[in-house]
Amino acid sequence: MSPGELTTIVLLSLHVVAAIVFIGPITAAASAFPRYGRLAVRSLDVVGRTPDAAPRVPSGASALLALHRISSGYAVPALAVPVFGIATALSMGILHETWLWASIALTVAAAALLGTVIVPGQRSVLRELGVRGAPEDPAGALEAARGRLRRLGMTTGVFALIWVVVVVLMIARPGAMA
Amino acid sequence: MTGPGAGRSFPGGAESEDELALEPDEHALPTRLLRVAAWVEVLSLGTLLVNLATVHHPAVASVTGPIHGLAYLVVIASTWILPCAARTRLLAWVPAVGGLLVVRAVDRTSGEQGVDGRAVQRWRP
Numbered sequence: 150m151s152p153g154e155l156t157t158i159v160l161l162s163l164h165v166v167a168a169i170v171f172i173g174p175i176t177a178a179a180s181a182f183p184r185y186g187r188l189a190v191r192s193l194d195v196v197g198r199t200p201d202a203a204p205r206v207p208s209g210a211s212a213l214l215a216l217h218r219i220s221s222g223y224a225v226p227a228l229a230v231p232v233f234g235i236a237t238a239l240s241m242g243i244l245h246e247t248w249l250w251a252s253i254a255l256t257v258a259a260a261a262l263l264g265t266v267i268v269p270g271q272r273s274v275l276r277e278l279g280v281r282g283a284p285e286d287p288a289g290a291l292e293a294a295r296g297r298l299r300r301l302g303m304t305t306g307v308f309a310l311i312w313v314v315v316v317v318l319m320i321a322r323p324g325a326m327a
Numbered sequence: 328m329t330g331p332g333a334g335r336s337f338p339g340g341a342e343s344e345d346e347l348a349l350e351p352d353e354h355a356l357p358t359r360l361l362r363v364a365a366w367v368e369v370l371s372l373g374t375l376l377v378n379l380a381t382v383h384h385p386a387v388a389s390v391t392g393p394i395h396g397l398a399y400l401v402v403i404a405s406t407w408i409l410p411c412a413a414r415t416r417l418l419a420w421v422p423a424v425g426g427l428l429v430v431r432a433v434d435r436t437s438g439e440q441g442v443d444g445r446a447v448q449r450w451r452p
Contacts, residue, residue: 152386159390222356225404229397236393 153240160237167229175227176309178219179267183302185212186274190294193278210280217271224263231256246325252318259311262304270301357405361433364401365426371395372423402426412436 189207207213231253238244276282277294284290371394378387399422406419406429418428 152384156386156389159386160393163393218356221408225357225360225401225408228400228404232393232397232400236389240389 157237157240160233160240164230164233164237167227167233171223171227172230172312174219175223175263176305176312178216178223179263179271179305179308182213182216182220182271182274183298183305185209185216186278186294186298186301189213189278189280190291190298193291206280207278210278213275213278213280217268217275220263220271221268224260224268243325246322248318248322248324252315255311255315255318259308259315262308262311266304267301267308270297270304273297274301354409357408358433360401361405361409361426362430364398364405365430368395368398368402368426369424371398398426402429409433 189209192208235244238246238249243249272281274294274297277284277290277297279290284293286293371391374391375388375395378384378391402425403419406416411429411433415429415432418432419425421428
């Protein structure tokens with residue numbers, strides 16, 4: 150085994166392990182957030198009708214916070230995936246391949262979706278449910294959270310789908326030379 | 328059933344879910360990452376330079392290079408997430424020692440802003 154091959158093996162292993170360990174949990178946590186969010190909304194809705202029970206925090210609030218922390222916090226170590234991915238491509242001499250740039254573009258799109266739609270959306274839901282911060286419009290907060298959770302469900306579906314397409318591109322390598 | 332909220336139970340025997348939900352460990356993960364990445368940034372560069380000066384093995388350079396680049400990016404990203412002064416955010420961009428400079432700056436101002444996980448614990452009543 151040549152030193153070049155060994156380098157490729159090490160870099161590719163780091164790339165795949167980082168994808169499994171960091172992007173996997175982000176995708177799972179972001180997908181689970183709307184489901185737990187709906188449960189939290191329901192708990193406020195039911196208990197809120199009895200006058201003496203004044204719930205300030207919905208049930209499952211800590212689960213929601215944990216899912217939010219995984220969705221946002223794992224994004225920083227997930228930088229390892231593109232870094233080692235590009236290093237692997239350089240080491241294999243395939244950085245010019247079209248399928249590779251297609252997956253890089255999809256990865257950028259997924260990162261933008263996470264940073265500009267999913268994580269801010271989760272923050273808004275946490276505010277609207279009073280888990281962290283207070284809602285700006287307390288009267289319509291639950292209704293707003295319901296609509297937001299529905300949209301978050303769709304967005305996280307697209308987010309997961311992007312990773313499926315990227316993995317298929319990585320395996321199939323359409324249009325690759327050898 | 329006496330008083331508001333009676334009859335609701337919380338996991339771990341907590342009195343209210345506030346105790347569980349409102350822990351100020353929001354910045355624990357980025358802080359830990361920052362500390363690790365700051366040292367990786369310096370040590371990986373040291374490895375690269377020692378390799379360059381001695382055996383000059385290409386495999387060492389191609390693996391350690393990306394690790395150093397990753398540590399540099401993680402330092403910048405985690406400093407960006409944490410509530411830091413603008414000057415500290417700029418420090419993160421300094422090559423090689425930026426991470427350690429940020430950690431030092433954060434440790435100095437800790438307790439006021441609660442950036443550092445350890446400082447928050449000391450600071451909490």
